Amino acid sequence: MTEPDPFTEAFDGPMYVVTAAAGGERAGCLVGFASQCSIHPPRFVVWLSTANHTYRVAREAPYLTVHLLRRDQRALAELFGGECGDTVDKFARVGWRPGREGSPVLTDVRTWFTGRVEGRAGDAGGAGGGDHVGFLLSPAERCPPVEGAVPAPLRLEDVRDLEAGHPA
Numbered sequence: 001m002t003e004p005d006p007f008t009e010a011f012d013g014p015m016y017v018v019t020a021a022a023g024g025e026r027a028g029c030l031v032g033f034a035s036q037c038s039i040h041p042p043r044f045v046v047w048l049s050t051a052n053h054t055y056r057v058a059r060e061a062p063y064l065t066v067h068l069l070r071r072d073q074r075a076l077a078e079l080f081g082g083e084c085g086d087t088v089d090k091f092a093r094v095g096w097r098p099g100r101e102g103s104p105v106l107t108d109v110r111t112w113f114t115g116r117v118e119g120r121a122g123d124a125g126g127a128g129g130g131d132h133v134g135f136l137l138s139p140a141e142r143c144p145p146v147e148g149a150v151p152a153p154l155r156l157e158d159v160r161d162l163e164a165g166h167p168a
Contacts, residue, residue, distance in 0.1 A: 012155050012156050012157050013032060013034075013035075013155065013156065014034075014068055014069070014153035014154065014155060015030060015031070015032050015069050015077055015153070015154045015155060015156060015158070015159060016030070016031045016032075016034050016046065016066050016067055016068055016069065017029070017030055017031070017066075017067040017069060017076060017077075017080045017106060017109070018031045018034075018046050018048065018054065018058075018064055018065070018066050018067070019054075019064065019065045019067070019096075019103055019104040019105070019106070020054060020057045020058040020061040020063075020064050020065075020103060020104075021057070021061060021098070021101065021102035021103050021104060022057050022058075022059075022060035022061040022062075022102075023057070023060055025057050026057070026091050026102075026104050027053050027054040027056070027057035027058070027085045028054055028080050028085070028090055028091070028104060028106075029048065029049070029052050029053070029054035029055075029080055029081065029085070030077050030080045030081030030159070030162075031046050031047065031048065031066075032156050033046070033047035033132060034046040034047065034066065037136070041138065042138070042139050043118070043136055043137065043138060044066065044113075044115060044136075044137045044139065045121070045134045045135065045136050045137065046064065046066060046134070046135050046137065047122075047132040047133065047134045047135075048132060048133055048135060049131060049132050049164075050131055050132065050133060051131065052085075053084060053085030053086045054085060055133065057085075058117075058135060059120075059123075061101070061103065061117065062101050062116060062117060063099070063100045063101045063103045063114050063115065063116055063117065063140060064103060064114070064115055064117060064135055064137060065099055065100075065103045065104060065105055065106075065112055065113070065114045065115075066112060066113055066114075066115065066137070067105075067106050067109040067111070067112040068109070068111040068112065068153055069109065069153060069154040070109075070110070070151040070152065070153060070154060071151065071152045071153065071154050071155075071158060072151065073108070073109070073154055074154065074158060074159065076094065076106070076108070076109070077154055077158075077159045077162065078159075078162060079093055079094065081159060081162050081164065082162050082163055082164070091104060094106055094107075094108065095107035095108055099114050099141060100114045100140055100141050110143060110146050111143055111146060111150070112142070112143045113139050113140075113141065113142040113143065114139075114140050114141040114142070115137025115138055115139050115140060116137065116138045116140045117135055117136070117137060118136045118137065118138050119136045120133050120134060120135055120136065121133065121134035121136065122134055
């Protein structure tokens with residue numbers, strides 16, 4: 001995925017799988033660039049690579065689902081980060097159910113929310129996002145409360161060796 005450097009090591013954040021559905025297509029990808037960005041009203045932003053199949057589906061999706069991966073869910077990270085949705089049906093390999101507006105909810109992930117897309121940053125002349133576009137989400141549906149201790153999240157350091165699955 002990436003070589004270690006002081007900047008990324010200092011901001012070794014959690015890893016997410018973001019899923020979308022639009023136009024009869026489902027898509028999902030591994031995301032390391034995401035954050036809460038407002039308290040009132042609650043907002044979250046996820047940054048999707050413009051080279052990614054999920055980005056193309058998400059552009060038309062009214063809702064995206066954000067799944068927080070646990071440290072023991074590297075296999076999900078490998079599937080959603082290492083395989084290309086243009087050539088592989090990732091959802092044939094995992095348990096999932098349709099959520100709001102069909103946005104896939106991964107059944108093995110305990111911590112997730114579905115957000116309505118409120119806007120995008122860095123898209124078609126907006127504020128520059130480099131090779132990623134930020135999707136601003138307003139939470140619309142969330143997982144039931146997690147009982148017990150919250151497991152450690154999967155982090156960038158845990159998946160640094162993955163090769164991104166982009167179209168050939």
